[in-house]
Amino acid sequence: MKMGQGVEWAIHCCALLASLPPDCALRLEKIAEFYDLPVPYLRKHFQALSRAGLVSTTSGPRGGYRLARAASEISLLQIYQALEGKEPAFRCNEIRKQGPTACAQKLYPGACNIATSMWRAEAAWKSELEKVSLADVLGEAATQIPQARVDATLKWFEDVLGG
Amino acid sequence: MKMGQGVEWAIHCCALLASLPPDCALRLEKIAEFYDLPVPYLRKHFQALSRAGLVSTTSGPRGGYRLARAASEISLLQIYQALEGKEPAFRCNEIRKQGPTACAQKLYPGACNIATSMWRAEAAWKSELEKVSLADVLGEAATQIPQARVDATLKWFEDVLGG
Numbered sequence: 001m002k003m004g005q006g007v008e009w010a011i012h013c014c015a016l017l018a019s020l021p022p023d024c025a026l027r028l029e030k031i032a033e034f035y036d037l038p039v040p041y042l043r044k045h046f047q048a049l050s051r052a053g054l055v056s057t058t059s060g061p062r063g064g065y066r067l068a069r070a071a072s073e074i075s076l077l078q079i080y081q082a083l084e085g086k087e088p089a090f091r092c093n094e095i096r097k098q099g100p101t102a103c104a105q106k107l108y109p110g111a112c113n114i115a116t117s118m119w120r121a122e123a124a125w126k127s128e129l130e131k132v133s134l135a136d137v138l139g140e141a142a143t144q145i146p147q148a149r150v151d152a153t154l155k156w157f158e159d160v161l162g163g
Numbered sequence: 164m165k166m167g168q169g170v171e172w173a174i175h176c177c178a179l180l181a182s183l184p185p186d187c188a189l190r191l192e193k194i195a196e197f198y199d200l201p202v203p204y205l206r207k208h209f210q211a212l213s214r215a216g217l218v219s220t221t222s223g224p225r226g227g228y229r230l231a232r233a234a235s236e237i238s239l240l241q242i243y244q245a246l247e248g249k250e251p252a253f254r255c256n257e258i259r260k261q262g263p264t265a266c267a268q269k270l271y272p273g274a275c276n277i278a279t280s281m282w283r284a285e286a287a288w289k290s291e292l293e294k295v296s297l298a299d300v301l302g303e304a305a306t307q308i309p310q311a312r313v314d315a316t317l318k319w320f321e322d323v324l325g326g
Contacts, residue, residue, distance in 0.1 A: 001164055001165070001166045001167075001247050001252045002164070002250075002252055002254075003164045003252040003253050003254070003281075004164070005254070005256070007253065007281075008253070008254070008255065008256060008258065008277070008278075009258065011277050012258055012259060012277060015277070033262060033263060034262045034263070034264070035258045035259075035261050035262050036258070036261035036262045037258065037261075076277075076280055076281070076284075084164050087165075089164045089165055089166040089252075090166050090170065090171065091165075091166070091168070091171070092171065093168070093171060095171065095172065095175055095198045095199070095200065096175060096198075096308070098198050098199040098200075099196060099197045099198050099199045100196060100197070100315075100319060101197070101312050101315035101316045101318075101319050102312070103309050103311040103312045103315065104309075104311075107309035107311060107312075108307065108308075108309060109306070109307055109309075110307055112307070113300060113303040113304055113307055114171070114174050114175060114178070114239075114300055115171075117239055117291075117292070117295045117299075117300070118166075118170075118239070118292070120291055121239075121288045121289075121291035121292045122288065124287040124288055124290070124291045125284045125285065125287055125288035126284075127287070128280075128283055128284035128287045129280070129281075129284045132280045136280075137276060137277055137280070140276040141276055143272070144271065144272055144273060144275070144276055145259070145271075146266050146267075146270035146271060146272075148266040148267075148270060149264050149265070149266045149270075152263075152264035152266065153264045155264075156263060156264050
């Protein structure tokens with residue numbers, strides 16, 4: 001089971017947008033530059049984030065992407081689901097109903113308990129990701145991003161946002 | 164994020180082995196027949212289960228696969244990991260260290276907190292799957308498998324295991 005690389009990119013990029021000065025937006029090319037990511041792939045992921053209502057765009061010379069709501073209102077689960085969808089990782093094909101000892105479908109009283117166990121685990125995973133907002137990510141990052149990078153980023157914002 | 168179909172197959176097939184009469188084994192072709200699954204793919208999955216020490220083979224006319232330990236000692240997590248490996252679904256490529264504001268790697272004090280949050284969720288998922296053994300699956304299945312299928316399966320065992 002492998003998660004698309006876009007999830008890592010999207011969370012980091014949304015965290016970058018969350019750290020912008022108020023009322024500022026960043027063009028896609030600049031977001032890609034900040035993390036040294038390829039623009040075409042990142043564009044696809046931002047289209048998904050936009051469709052999910054997590055980011056929005058403003059036009060004009062100072063236009064670009066910004067978060068569509070407060071960083072505290074965007075969870076890691078929402079970003080994950082924007083990119084990878086809401087389908088469970090485990091798909092139940094009801095093989096318990098197949099084979100030479102098969103009996104009428106209607107005789108089975110409920111969901112397959114193997115599927116139920118697998119989905120219970122996925123619910124625990126989702127619940128953890130739902131608890132973590134972009135605001136939490138930024139708060140924790142404050143102790144993990146070296147001061148040299150913080151200073152360089154503030155300087156980069158000045159250059160890129162045009163003072 | 165999508166789990167290989169083999170996980171569903173392997174759990175069901177191990178549950179079938181767990182329900183065999185004592186000291187009996189089932190040939191791969193018969194296991195495949197029971198759930199109407201393609202033999203070549205199932206063989207690959209059973210090789211993985213065997214490498215992980217979850218099933219073993221016996222030779223001879225009544226030979227075949229059996230569980231390598233008690234059903235209560237085999238968890239859904241072990242079956243999952245036998246097939247899909249132990250690599251986390253979320254891969255951290257440390258993109259926080261890239262781009263025009265990059266600073267020396269050694270200045271970063273610890274793991275990226277985004278990765279840590281993603282892995283915490285995976286730990287919760289693993290913990291749920293670790294709690295469920297094949298014995299639990301069989302116990303629950305008793306209320307979910309129609310009596311007609313149970314009876315037909317006992318009859319099938321008689322035919323296949325050679326009385």
